[in-house]
Amino acid sequence: MDCACLHVWIHRCSISNVCACPHRPLNYFLLGIWTVLQAITIGSIVTFYDVEVVIQAFLLTSVVVVGLFFYTLQSKRDFQKHYAAIFTISIIFLAATVIQVILMSSMFNFLMSMFGAILFSVYLVFDIDMIMHHYSEEDYIIACISIYMDVMGLFLRILQILNEINRN
Incomplete structure:
Protein backbone atom coordinates (compact mmCIF):
# COMPACT_ATOMS: atom_id res chain seq x y z
CA MET A 1 0.00 0.00 0.00
CA TYR A 49 16.08 6.55 12.02
CA ASP A 50 18.76 4.96 14.19
CA VAL A 51 17.49 2.86 17.09
CA GLU A 52 19.28 5.06 19.64
CA VAL A 53 17.61 8.19 18.28
CA VAL A 54 14.18 6.52 18.38
CA ILE A 55 14.69 5.43 21.99
CA GLN A 56 15.88 8.92 22.97
CA ALA A 57 12.89 10.49 21.24
CA PHE A 58 10.52 8.05 22.96
CA LEU A 59 11.97 8.79 26.41
CA LEU A 60 12.03 12.55 25.87
CA THR A 61 8.48 12.52 24.51
CA SER A 62 7.32 10.49 27.52
CA VAL A 63 8.87 12.96 29.96
CA VAL A 64 7.39 15.96 28.13
CA VAL A 65 3.91 14.38 27.94
CA VAL A 66 3.88 13.49 31.65
CA GLY A 67 5.15 16.96 32.56
CA LEU A 68 2.55 18.72 30.42
CA PHE A 69 -0.18 16.45 31.80
CA PHE A 70 0.64 17.38 35.39
CA TYR A 71 1.03 21.04 34.45
CA THR A 72 -2.44 21.05 32.90
CA LEU A 73 -3.95 19.18 35.86
CA GLN A 74 -2.73 21.69 38.42
CA SER A 75 -3.12 24.82 36.29
CA LYS A 76 -5.98 27.19 37.03
CA ARG A 77 -5.81 28.75 33.55
CA ASP A 78 -8.56 28.50 31.00
CA PHE A 79 -6.70 27.41 27.89
CA GLN A 80 -9.84 27.59 25.74
CA LYS A 81 -9.65 31.36 25.47
CA HIS A 82 -6.41 30.94 23.50
CA TYR A 83 -8.08 28.89 20.76
CA ALA A 84 -7.89 31.70 18.16
CA ALA A 85 -4.18 32.20 18.81
CA ILE A 86 -3.49 28.47 18.53
CA PHE A 87 -5.43 28.33 15.27
CA THR A 88 -3.51 31.32 13.86
CA ILE A 89 -0.16 29.82 14.84
CA SER A 90 -1.23 26.54 13.19
CA ILE A 91 -1.95 28.37 9.92
CA ILE A 92 1.47 30.05 10.11
CA PHE A 93 3.06 26.64 10.74
CA LEU A 94 1.26 25.20 7.72
CA ALA A 95 2.48 28.06 5.50
CA ALA A 96 6.02 27.67 6.84
CA THR A 97 5.86 23.96 6.05
CA VAL A 98 5.16 24.79 2.40
CA ILE A 99 8.16 27.14 2.43
CA GLN A 100 10.23 24.38 4.04
CA VAL A 101 9.46 22.03 1.14
CA ILE A 102 10.59 24.70 -1.34
CA LEU A 103 13.77 25.78 0.50
CA MET A 104 15.03 22.31 1.48
CA SER A 105 17.35 23.87 4.09
CA SER A 106 18.53 21.68 6.97
CA MET A 107 18.64 24.70 9.30
CA PHE A 108 15.08 25.70 8.38
CA ASN A 109 14.04 22.05 8.81
CA PHE A 110 15.57 22.07 12.31
CA LEU A 111 13.80 25.32 13.22
CA MET A 112 10.49 23.98 11.89
CA SER A 113 10.93 20.83 13.97
CA MET A 114 11.53 22.97 17.07
CA PHE A 115 8.49 25.11 16.28
CA GLY A 116 6.43 21.98 15.61
CA ALA A 117 7.45 20.41 18.93
CA ILE A 118 6.36 23.55 20.76
CA LEU A 119 3.12 23.71 18.79
CA PHE A 120 2.24 20.06 19.49
CA SER A 121 3.02 20.64 23.17
CA VAL A 122 0.52 23.50 23.16
CA TYR A 123 -2.01 21.27 21.37
CA LEU A 124 -1.50 18.62 24.04
CA VAL A 125 -2.14 21.06 26.89
CA PHE A 126 -5.18 22.40 25.04
CA ASP A 127 -6.61 18.91 24.41
CA ILE A 128 -5.99 17.71 27.97
CA ASP A 129 -7.83 20.81 29.17
CA MET A 130 -10.67 20.03 26.74
CA ILE A 131 -10.94 16.52 28.19
CA MET A 132 -10.95 17.82 31.76
CA HIS A 133 -13.45 20.63 31.32
CA HIS A 134 -15.38 20.46 28.05
CA TYR A 135 -15.74 16.95 26.63
CA SER A 136 -18.58 14.74 27.81
CA GLU A 137 -18.26 11.02 28.46
CA GLU A 138 -19.54 10.30 24.95
CA ASP A 139 -16.61 12.19 23.41
CA TYR A 140 -14.00 9.58 24.35
CA ILE A 141 -13.21 8.72 20.71
CA ILE A 142 -12.51 12.35 19.80
CA ALA A 143 -10.47 12.76 22.98
CA CYS A 144 -8.48 9.61 22.23
CA ILE A 145 -7.69 10.68 18.67
CA SER A 146 -6.78 14.22 19.75
CA ILE A 147 -4.33 13.09 22.43
CA TYR A 148 -2.83 10.43 20.19
CA MET A 149 -2.26 12.90 17.34
CA ASP A 150 -0.68 15.43 19.71
CA VAL A 151 1.68 12.87 21.24
CA MET A 152 2.64 11.39 17.85
CA GLY A 153 3.18 14.85 16.36
CA LEU A 154 5.40 15.75 19.31
CA PHE A 155 7.27 12.44 19.04
CA LEU A 156 7.95 12.89 15.32
CA ARG A 157 9.20 16.46 15.81
CA ILE A 158 11.48 15.39 18.68
CA LEU A 159 12.70 12.52 16.50
CA GLN A 160 13.59 14.98 13.73
CA ILE A 161 15.35 17.31 16.20
CA LEU A 162 17.44 14.52 17.74
CA ASN A 163 18.28 13.11 14.31
CA GLU A 164 19.47 16.52 13.14
CA ILE A 165 21.55 16.98 16.30
CA ASN A 166 23.13 13.52 15.94
CA ARG A 167 23.95 14.12 12.25
CA ASN A 168 26.03 17.20 13.07
Missing part, protein backbone atom coordinates in the same frame (compact mmCIF):
# COMPACT_ATOMS: atom_id res chain seq x y z
CA ASP A 2 1.61 3.29 -1.00
CA CYS A 3 1.95 6.22 1.39
CA ALA A 4 -0.66 8.47 -0.25
CA CYS A 5 -3.30 5.74 -0.16
CA LEU A 6 -2.53 4.99 3.49
CA HIS A 7 -2.73 8.69 4.33
CA VAL A 8 -6.15 8.95 2.69
CA TRP A 9 -7.45 5.92 4.62
CA ILE A 10 -6.18 7.34 7.92
CA HIS A 11 -8.07 10.57 7.35
CA ARG A 12 -11.20 8.73 6.24
CA CYS A 13 -11.14 6.68 9.43
CA SER A 14 -10.55 9.82 11.51
CA ILE A 15 -13.56 11.54 9.97
CA SER A 16 -15.65 8.38 10.26
CA ASN A 17 -14.71 8.07 13.92
CA VAL A 18 -15.89 11.59 14.63
CA CYS A 19 -19.16 10.98 12.78
CA ALA A 20 -19.73 7.57 14.37
CA CYS A 21 -18.92 8.59 17.95
CA PRO A 22 -22.32 7.74 19.44
CA HIS A 23 -22.74 4.50 17.45
CA ARG A 24 -21.32 1.50 19.27
CA PRO A 25 -19.68 -0.88 18.25
CA LEU A 26 -18.97 0.91 14.94
CA ASN A 27 -16.92 3.57 16.72
CA TYR A 28 -14.71 0.90 18.33
CA PHE A 29 -14.21 -0.83 14.99
CA LEU A 30 -13.26 2.42 13.22
CA LEU A 31 -10.96 3.40 16.08
CA GLY A 32 -9.27 0.01 15.76
CA ILE A 33 -8.75 0.44 12.01
CA TRP A 34 -7.45 3.97 12.56
CA THR A 35 -5.04 2.74 15.24
CA VAL A 36 -3.65 0.01 12.98
CA LEU A 37 -3.16 2.48 10.10
CA GLN A 38 -1.44 4.94 12.43
CA ALA A 39 0.83 2.17 13.74
CA ILE A 40 1.81 1.22 10.18
CA THR A 41 2.52 4.86 9.33
CA ILE A 42 4.55 5.65 12.46
CA GLY A 43 6.32 2.29 12.24
CA SER A 44 7.42 2.95 8.68
CA ILE A 45 8.62 6.45 9.53
CA VAL A 46 10.64 5.24 12.51
CA THR A 47 12.53 2.69 10.36
CA PHE A 48 14.41 5.56 8.72
Whole structure:
Protein backbone atom coordinates (compact mmCIF):
# COMPACT_ATOMS: atom_id res chain seq x y z
CA MET A 1 0.00 0.00 0.00
CA ASP A 2 1.61 3.29 -1.00
CA CYS A 3 1.95 6.22 1.39
CA ALA A 4 -0.66 8.47 -0.25
CA CYS A 5 -3.30 5.74 -0.16
CA LEU A 6 -2.53 4.99 3.49
CA HIS A 7 -2.73 8.69 4.33
CA VAL A 8 -6.15 8.95 2.69
CA TRP A 9 -7.45 5.92 4.62
CA ILE A 10 -6.18 7.34 7.92
CA HIS A 11 -8.07 10.57 7.35
CA ARG A 12 -11.20 8.73 6.24
CA CYS A 13 -11.14 6.68 9.43
CA SER A 14 -10.55 9.82 11.51
CA ILE A 15 -13.56 11.54 9.97
CA SER A 16 -15.65 8.38 10.26
CA ASN A 17 -14.71 8.07 13.92
CA VAL A 18 -15.89 11.59 14.63
CA CYS A 19 -19.16 10.98 12.78
CA ALA A 20 -19.73 7.57 14.37
CA CYS A 21 -18.92 8.59 17.95
CA PRO A 22 -22.32 7.74 19.44
CA HIS A 23 -22.74 4.50 17.45
CA ARG A 24 -21.32 1.50 19.27
CA PRO A 25 -19.68 -0.88 18.25
CA LEU A 26 -18.97 0.91 14.94
CA ASN A 27 -16.92 3.57 16.72
CA TYR A 28 -14.71 0.90 18.33
CA PHE A 29 -14.21 -0.83 14.99
CA LEU A 30 -13.26 2.42 13.22
CA LEU A 31 -10.96 3.40 16.08
CA GLY A 32 -9.27 0.01 15.76
CA ILE A 33 -8.75 0.44 12.01
CA TRP A 34 -7.45 3.97 12.56
CA THR A 35 -5.04 2.74 15.24
CA VAL A 36 -3.65 0.01 12.98
CA LEU A 37 -3.16 2.48 10.10
CA GLN A 38 -1.44 4.94 12.43
CA ALA A 39 0.83 2.17 13.74
CA ILE A 40 1.81 1.22 10.18
CA THR A 41 2.52 4.86 9.33
CA ILE A 42 4.55 5.65 12.46
CA GLY A 43 6.32 2.29 12.24
CA SER A 44 7.42 2.95 8.68
CA ILE A 45 8.62 6.45 9.53
CA VAL A 46 10.64 5.24 12.51
CA THR A 47 12.53 2.69 10.36
CA PHE A 48 14.41 5.56 8.72
CA TYR A 49 16.08 6.55 12.02
CA ASP A 50 18.76 4.96 14.19
CA VAL A 51 17.49 2.86 17.09
CA GLU A 52 19.28 5.06 19.64
CA VAL A 53 17.61 8.19 18.28
CA VAL A 54 14.18 6.52 18.38
CA ILE A 55 14.69 5.43 21.99
CA GLN A 56 15.88 8.92 22.97
CA ALA A 57 12.89 10.49 21.24
CA PHE A 58 10.52 8.05 22.96
CA LEU A 59 11.97 8.79 26.41
CA LEU A 60 12.03 12.55 25.87
CA THR A 61 8.48 12.52 24.51
CA SER A 62 7.32 10.49 27.52
CA VAL A 63 8.87 12.96 29.96
CA VAL A 64 7.39 15.96 28.13
CA VAL A 65 3.91 14.38 27.94
CA VAL A 66 3.88 13.49 31.65
CA GLY A 67 5.15 16.96 32.56
CA LEU A 68 2.55 18.72 30.42
CA PHE A 69 -0.18 16.45 31.80
CA PHE A 70 0.64 17.38 35.39
CA TYR A 71 1.03 21.04 34.45
CA THR A 72 -2.44 21.05 32.90
CA LEU A 73 -3.95 19.18 35.86
CA GLN A 74 -2.73 21.69 38.42
CA SER A 75 -3.12 24.82 36.29
CA LYS A 76 -5.98 27.19 37.03
CA ARG A 77 -5.81 28.75 33.55
CA ASP A 78 -8.56 28.50 31.00
CA PHE A 79 -6.70 27.41 27.89
CA GLN A 80 -9.84 27.59 25.74
CA LYS A 81 -9.65 31.36 25.47
CA HIS A 82 -6.41 30.94 23.50
CA TYR A 83 -8.08 28.89 20.76
CA ALA A 84 -7.89 31.70 18.16
CA ALA A 85 -4.18 32.20 18.81
CA ILE A 86 -3.49 28.47 18.53
CA PHE A 87 -5.43 28.33 15.27
CA THR A 88 -3.51 31.32 13.86
CA ILE A 89 -0.16 29.82 14.84
CA SER A 90 -1.23 26.54 13.19
CA ILE A 91 -1.95 28.37 9.92
CA ILE A 92 1.47 30.05 10.11
CA PHE A 93 3.06 26.64 10.74
CA LEU A 94 1.26 25.20 7.72
CA ALA A 95 2.48 28.06 5.50
CA ALA A 96 6.02 27.67 6.84
CA THR A 97 5.86 23.96 6.05
CA VAL A 98 5.16 24.79 2.40
CA ILE A 99 8.16 27.14 2.43
CA GLN A 100 10.23 24.38 4.04
CA VAL A 101 9.46 22.03 1.14
CA ILE A 102 10.59 24.70 -1.34
CA LEU A 103 13.77 25.78 0.50
CA MET A 104 15.03 22.31 1.48
CA SER A 105 17.35 23.87 4.09
CA SER A 106 18.53 21.68 6.97
CA MET A 107 18.64 24.70 9.30
CA PHE A 108 15.08 25.70 8.38
CA ASN A 109 14.04 22.05 8.81
CA PHE A 110 15.57 22.07 12.31
CA LEU A 111 13.80 25.32 13.22
CA MET A 112 10.49 23.98 11.89
CA SER A 113 10.93 20.83 13.97
CA MET A 114 11.53 22.97 17.07
CA PHE A 115 8.49 25.11 16.28
CA GLY A 116 6.43 21.98 15.61
CA ALA A 117 7.45 20.41 18.93
CA ILE A 118 6.36 23.55 20.76
CA LEU A 119 3.12 23.71 18.79
CA PHE A 120 2.24 20.06 19.49
CA SER A 121 3.02 20.64 23.17
CA VAL A 122 0.52 23.50 23.16
CA TYR A 123 -2.01 21.27 21.37
CA LEU A 124 -1.50 18.62 24.04
CA VAL A 125 -2.14 21.06 26.89
CA PHE A 126 -5.18 22.40 25.04
CA ASP A 127 -6.61 18.91 24.41
CA ILE A 128 -5.99 17.71 27.97
CA ASP A 129 -7.83 20.81 29.17
CA MET A 130 -10.67 20.03 26.74
CA ILE A 131 -10.94 16.52 28.19
CA MET A 132 -10.95 17.82 31.76
CA HIS A 133 -13.45 20.63 31.32
CA HIS A 134 -15.38 20.46 28.05
CA TYR A 135 -15.74 16.95 26.63
CA SER A 136 -18.58 14.74 27.81
CA GLU A 137 -18.26 11.02 28.46
CA GLU A 138 -19.54 10.30 24.95
CA ASP A 139 -16.61 12.19 23.41
CA TYR A 140 -14.00 9.58 24.35
CA ILE A 141 -13.21 8.72 20.71
CA ILE A 142 -12.51 12.35 19.80
CA ALA A 143 -10.47 12.76 22.98
CA CYS A 144 -8.48 9.61 22.23
CA ILE A 145 -7.69 10.68 18.67
CA SER A 146 -6.78 14.22 19.75
CA ILE A 147 -4.33 13.09 22.43
CA TYR A 148 -2.83 10.43 20.19
CA MET A 149 -2.26 12.90 17.34
CA ASP A 150 -0.68 15.43 19.71
CA VAL A 151 1.68 12.87 21.24
CA MET A 152 2.64 11.39 17.85
CA GLY A 153 3.18 14.85 16.36
CA LEU A 154 5.40 15.75 19.31
CA PHE A 155 7.27 12.44 19.04
CA LEU A 156 7.95 12.89 15.32
CA ARG A 157 9.20 16.46 15.81
CA ILE A 158 11.48 15.39 18.68
CA LEU A 159 12.70 12.52 16.50
CA GLN A 160 13.59 14.98 13.73
CA ILE A 161 15.35 17.31 16.20
CA LEU A 162 17.44 14.52 17.74
CA ASN A 163 18.28 13.11 14.31
CA GLU A 164 19.47 16.52 13.14
CA ILE A 165 21.55 16.98 16.30
CA ASN A 166 23.13 13.52 15.94
CA ARG A 167 23.95 14.12 12.25
CA ASN A 168 26.03 17.20 13.07
